[in-house]
Amino acid sequence: MRQFTKAEARRNRIVLFAILAILVIAVVFVVSLGRQTDKAKKKPAQTQVTSQDTDDLPEIALRVGQELTLDEEIYGNSEWESSDENIVVVGSAGKMIGLAVGNCEISTESNGITKTVPVTVVSGYMTPEGGEPQIRVVDGVTYVNGILIVNKTYSLPEDYNYGADEEALAALYDMFDAAEEDGIELFIASGFRSYEDQKVLYEKYEEESGKEAADTYSARAGYSEHQSGLAFDVNDPSDAFNDTSEAQWLAEHCAEFGFIIRFPKGKESETGYQYESWHVRYLGVEAAKEVTESGKSLEAFLGITSEYQD
Secondary structure, rough: OOOOOOOHHHHHHHHHHHHHHHHHHHHHHHHHHHHHHHHHHHOOOOOOOHHHHOOOOOOEEEEEEEEEOOOHHHOOOOOOOEEOOOOEEHHHHHHHEEOEEEEEEEEEEEEEEEEEEEEEEEEOOOHHHHHHOEEEOOOOEEOOOEEEEOOOOOOOOOOOOOOHHHHHHHHHHHHHHHHHHHOOOOOEEEOOOHHHHHHHHHHHHHHHHHHHHHHHHHHOOOOOHHHOOOEEEOOOOOOHHOOOOOHHHHHHHHHHHEEEEEEOOOOOHOOOOOOEEEEEEEEOHHHHHHHHHHOOHHHHHHHOOOOOOO
């Protein structure tokens, strides 16, 4: 019988150990795989929400004050929730109302699958159906064709106190910059006023001029556009501003930046206020241009009144 040399014996031992090590690793792998399989059998399957779950659902866009009902054929008849109810609320039967400019999401869960749809709410004018004004009241705030309205007919809640609207303020400063390029200086004389501020101001005018006269040039508390944060008086809020080059430039260009002269000359019976060449109201460029080009007051354009009840 052949005898192995020491070198051969050592090599054989190494090979044997290697084979044994491979066998041990294989056994461990098989046992581990079996345990994982058992766990997978015991653990309930989880539905992963992927982009495919929402790709077939179109994004939603609506205007402030607009009411929209989700199409059941597209979105189903599930109960939806809003990620930000300050921007949009979703009620029963899929009815949505845009409350403020911004972006949020609505979501629903069914059979373990969560579906999410982006929603964008914008300001401005929406074309009325059949020529009739679409009037929506949300938390005491009135929107006509998507435009927030404050006048002698439609008031704001006493606690509506959000300051100057950021979008309107940015547009105002853009307008000021454009005026400066034309050699015209415009600046804010009066902007946002709270309910209490307006109350003090109106009572002062009422004491000075009497209620009937005060009502022609000042709003009662809760009925002032200044409380909305969308109205501004520029430069000199008095009749002295009417025939100035600044007033002329404002009237000719304010719509380009989303503003209208809110109380135009000759429309006192419609607006309820005397001509104010210095008072601009932000509507958004689309609506502002359409109102201005119509030659109508905002009340006549929307088909609404401006009259106190008493």
